[in-house]
């Protein structure tokens with residue numbers, strides 16, 4: 001699951017602020033999607049920060065999460081303004097994907113402000129200790145999503161750039177855990193990228 005915003009006195013805040021006040025924000029349409037076929041289920045605006053990525057922050061990481069709960073649990077807490085966290089996407093066991101935060105905005109999902117600013121967060125329905133819940137449909141749909149993200153921002157498809165929440169500096173979260181099949185996932189992302 002996501003965790004709030006850790007303190008971070010960012011460099012370049014002035015330049016980033018300039019994107020906001022200069023009238024040069026990236027155009028956006030309410031309800032527009034970054035991933036074709038996803039369902040838009042807006043997270044509470046308290047759980048993300050408006051930005052103009054990749055103009056104000058470069059995007060070079062994808063962070064893989066597991067909900068520790070169901071798809072609907074994730075959507076429910078993301079809509080809760082008191083939750084202080086949301087990812088950009090939630091993938092259901094059957095491969096259905098909800099987009100909950102636009103990719104140009106900074107979602108509070110990794111517990112590390114600098115990492116949130118540079119990353120897209122993907123939640124997966126299920127539990128770290130129940131690998132049977134990580135279905136073929138989920139891996140395939142998620143890999144297609146990650147392949148699209150990597151293509152949009154020219155992110156290399158490797159374990160340096162596609163990371164576990166547990167690998168984000170400073171986090172105390174353990175997801176997606178030891179049962180997430182990284183070799184399989186990266187292979188599926190590469191296959192999706194090539195198709």
Ligand SMILES: [Zn+2]
Nearest residue numbers: 001002065165
């Ligand atoms: Zn997580």
